Amino acid sequence: xxxxxxxxxxxxxxxxxxxxxxxxxxxxxxxxxxxxxxxxxxxxxxxxxxxxxxxxxxxxxxxxxxxxxxxxxxxxxxxxxxxxxxxxxxxxxxxxxxxxxxxxxxxxxxxxxxxxxxxxxxxxxxxxxxxxxxxxxxxxxxxxxxxxxxxxxxxxxxxxxxxxxxxxxxxxxxxxxxxxxxxxxxxxxxxxxxxxxxxxxxxxxxxxxxxxxxxxxxxxxxxxxxxxxxxxxxxxxxxxxxxxxxxxxxxxxxxxxxxxxxxxxxxxxxxxxxxxxxxxxxxxxxxxxxxxxxxxxxxxxxxxxxxxxxxxxxxxxxxxxxxxxxxxxxxxxxxxxxxxxxxxxxxxxxxxxxxxxxxxxxxxxxxx
Amino acid sequence: xxxxxxxxxxxxxxxxxxxxxxxxxxxxxxxxxxxxxxxxxxxxxxxxxxxxxxxxxxxxxxxxxxxxxxxxxxxxxxxxxxxxxxxxxxxxxxxxxxxxxxxxxxxxxxxxxxxxxxxxxxxxxxxxxxxxxxxxxxxxxxxxxxxxxxxxxxxxxxxxxxxxxxxxxxxxxxxxxxxxxxxxxxxxxxxxxxxxxxxxxxxxxxxxxxxxxxxxxxxxxxxxxxxxxxxxxxxxxxxxxxxxxxxxxxxxxxxxxxxxxxxxxxxxxxxxxxxxxxxxxxxxxxxxxxxxxxxxxxxxxxxxxxxxxxxxxxxxxxxxxxxxxxxxxxxxxxxxxxxxxxxxxxxxxxxxxxxxxxxxxxxxxxxx
Numbered sequence: 001x002x003x004x005x006x007x008x009x010x011x012x013x014x015x016x017x018x019x020x021x022x023x024x025x026x027x028x029x030x031x032x033x034x035x036x037x038x039x040x041x042x043x044x045x046x047x048x049x050x051x052x053x054x055x056x057x058x059x060x061x062x063x064x065x066x067x068x069x070x071x072x073x074x075x076x077x078x079x080x081x082x083x084x085x086x087x088x089x090x091x092x093x094x095x096x097x098x099x100x101x102x103x104x105x106x107x108x109x110x111x112x113x114x115x116x117x118x119x120x121x122x123x124x125x126x127x128x129x130x131x132x133x134x135x136x137x138x139x140x141x142x143x144x145x146x147x148x149x150x151x152x153x154x155x156x157x158x159x160x161x162x163x164x165x166x167x168x169x170x171x172x173x174x175x176x177x178x179x180x181x182x183x184x185x186x187x188x189x190x191x192x193x194x195x196x197x198x199x200x201x202x203x204x205x206x207x208x209x210x211x212x213x214x215x216x217x218x219x220x221x222x223x224x225x226x227x228x229x230x231x232x233x234x235x236x237x238x239x240x241x242x243x244x245x246x247x248x249x250x251x252x253x254x255x256x257x258x259x260x261x262x263x264x265x266x267x268x269x270x271x272x273x274x275x276x277x278x279x280x281x282x283x284x285x286x287x288x289x290x291x292x293x294x295x296x297x298x299x300x301x302x303x304x305x306x307x308x309x310x311x312x313x314x315x316x317x318x319x320x321x322x323x324x325x326x327x328x329x330x331x332x333x334x335x336x337x338x339x340x341x342x343x344x345x346x347x348x349x350x351x352x353x354x355x356x357x358x359x360x361x362x363x364x365x366x367x368x
Numbered sequence: 369x370x371x372x373x374x375x376x377x378x379x380x381x382x383x384x385x386x387x388x389x390x391x392x393x394x395x396x397x398x399x400x401x402x403x404x405x406x407x408x409x410x411x412x413x414x415x416x417x418x419x420x421x422x423x424x425x426x427x428x429x430x431x432x433x434x435x436x437x438x439x440x441x442x443x444x445x446x447x448x449x450x451x452x453x454x455x456x457x458x459x460x461x462x463x464x465x466x467x468x469x470x471x472x473x474x475x476x477x478x479x480x481x482x483x484x485x486x487x488x489x490x491x492x493x494x495x496x497x498x499x500x501x502x503x504x505x506x507x508x509x510x511x512x513x514x515x516x517x518x519x520x521x522x523x524x525x526x527x528x529x530x531x532x533x534x535x536x537x538x539x540x541x542x543x544x545x546x547x548x549x550x551x552x553x554x555x556x557x558x559x560x561x562x563x564x565x566x567x568x569x570x571x572x573x574x575x576x577x578x579x580x581x582x583x584x585x586x587x588x589x590x591x592x593x594x595x596x597x598x599x600x601x602x603x604x605x606x607x608x609x610x611x612x613x614x615x616x617x618x619x620x621x622x623x624x625x626x627x628x629x630x631x632x633x634x635x636x637x638x639x640x641x642x643x644x645x646x647x648x649x650x651x652x653x654x655x656x657x658x659x660x661x662x663x664x665x666x667x668x669x670x671x672x673x674x675x676x677x678x679x680x681x682x683x684x685x686x687x688x689x690x691x692x693x694x695x696x697x698x699x700x701x702x703x704x705x706x707x708x709x710x711x712x713x714x715x716x717x718x719x720x721x722x723x724x725x726x727x728x729x730x731x732x733x734x735x736x
Binding site for chain 1: 397398563565566567568570573574577578580581587588589590591592593594595596597598600623624625627628629631632635657661669670671672673674675676677682683684685686687688689690691692693694695696698699700
């Protein structure tokens with residue numbers, strides 16, 4: 001998507017054809033800093049320090065990290081060590097493990113001399129595949145936004161609420177939840193987004209607001225508490241969010257607070273859409289409540305970082321020193337509250353039958 | 369309630385019998401600063417600068433402010449000017465107008481020489497009446513917490529979720545939503561509170577957490593997004609919140625985000641109680657959606673203040689400079705989501721019949 005009028009991705013092969021460049025997302029929204037990754041360790045650090053985040057982008061960075069490692073040492077041992085190093089950066093990211101396995105399968109049968117070129121090529125393909133999947137999600141989701149637009153009187157902007165960051169900054173380009181938004185905006189449909197700030201890590205206030213603003217999509221940042229009020233007033237035409245994991249029955253785990261917005265959408269007859277690339281479907285799980293929920297550092301609740309007028313990034317304490325805090329990273333929204341799932345293959349009901357309709361190869365022998 | 373083991377109120381007549389002392393709530397939770405109000409203007413500034421906040425406490429401060437004004441000049445003109453000055457401090461507080469009217473009615477028939485003593489006495493009585501009302505709310509709410517306790521196995525703590533600050537800091541003592549909590553804690557019922565931080569002004573993280581901690585009530589601060597997840601997991605036995613205005617039909621306006629918690633409670637079979645002193649019932653309103661919702665400065669969303677390790681209070685920006693923010697202060701929770709109202713006269717269903725059962729004097733000729 002655009003940054004200051006120029007198309008950009010979150011990760012790309014640098015002009016030298018050997019090193020890799022990324023946007024340092026820890027500096028957003030106040031500074032656009034491009035960081036060059038020259039070594040395996042640079043790539044591992046970028047993932048660990050969350051300069052890159054979002055499951056698809058972590059996968060792409062790991063793939064490029066393997067390519068950088070092979071550039072340093074193309075031996076079998078070095079490839080194993082590199083995969084282990086990268087696998088240890090973020091323990092829970094599914095795409096990370098998948099990308100590392102892909103790279104090892106690509107490289108194993110090759111002569112060490114052929115490996116660097118093959119690694120760069122496969123890493124680039126992994127990034128391009130992510131872009132293609134998300135572009136397809138955008139196409140399918142566009143129809144939903146178009147339907148909301150034609151249902152409104154006059155040329156009124158479609159009011160869309162989103163939670164957390166499921167935009168292009170979480171992927172290589174387009175994003176998941178925001179892919180339909182960018183596609184609709186590019187197609188000239190008037191839009192306005194309500195952006196949940198998304199405490200405690202504020203990915204909405206910092207990342208979603210920044211990327212929408214850079215691409216020129218009208219938006220307003222709100223406290224996470226505000227969405228229910230807006231829906232009651234009729235100021236939201238649809239909600240669209242991403243997901244970290246979807247069960248085979250259509251339950252979705254996503255950033256903490258998603259469930260509350262789904263409840264409000266249901267109570268007010270507002271469509272609640274969840275956009276996802278199919279690799280995040282966990283076909284082995286039938287019940288969202290079995291998804292383990294990460295508990296993170298309570299300091300993300302008790303403290304917050306922001307920017308002073310002089311540009312300095314400062315972390316401040318919000319709670320009394322004697323008060324404990326708890327930090328639950330995700331919640332589960334049951335399928336009954338999800339109007340539809342938006343995947344790269346199309347839109348379907350949030351149910352086993354809905355998902356199997358789009359992914360019939362997952363049908364087990366005779367069973368639905 | 370207790371502060372560092374010593375009982376305290378939010379406002380009291382100083383030892384000199386003439387001036388008034390308050391807790392400066394803008395310095396909480398990091399410093400307990402007592403401010404002395406010597407003049408009418410001191411009292412007006414304390415309300416305007418939110419050193420005191422919460423409808424009942426604003427009313428008590430206005431009453432004491434009238435007493436300070438009479439101590440300076442007991443003339444009819446001065447009383448009118450003082451009432452006008454205080455009325456202009458916070459335009460929307462119902463208790464403020466009520467307290468000023470009370471003071472004027474008390475003072476008008478008296479000789480100027482008698483007015484100072486009468487004003488101090490009436491202001492003290494207004495404060496004491498608030499304490500009595502909230503203590504009664506505490507007694508009635510205690511039964512609900514007790515019922516939750518006996519329904520749990522063993523001696524497990526009752527898990528209570530609250531939103532914003534409806535504690536003693538918002539009143540003269542006890543508070544509304546927290547009065548039953550303090551009463552239950554004092555009675556030895558094991559409790560644990562989940563304290564919503566309550567963005568954007570963070571009254572939960574700063575004020576509720578502080579007052580619970582000072583009184584020794586176990587609690588944990590959470591992001592506003594977390595409550596739904598906790599209720600789905602069965603980790604909340606009941607919710608209790610305050611309200612700024614209740615309609616004659618039992619709809620409640622309260623801090624933004626309350627509606628989302630009520631939806632989650634309803635979805636999970638968790639009782640959702642609203643505690644209120646009867647003066648906040650608006651008997652003229654039949655529909656919560658007719659309650660006007662204040663929009664406040666967007667800066668409360670785009671920026672946040674906290675404390676650095678060195679004790680300095682710092683305000684930082686959270687959003688990109690080009691991104692607008694919107695700040696809705698309250699939302700409305702429809703009566704169908706409220707399990708019961710807790711008033712100084714007892715507990716009742718959130719309905720016209722429920723309220724009229726406790727307040728039969730409000731019954732109109734023959735109508736229910």
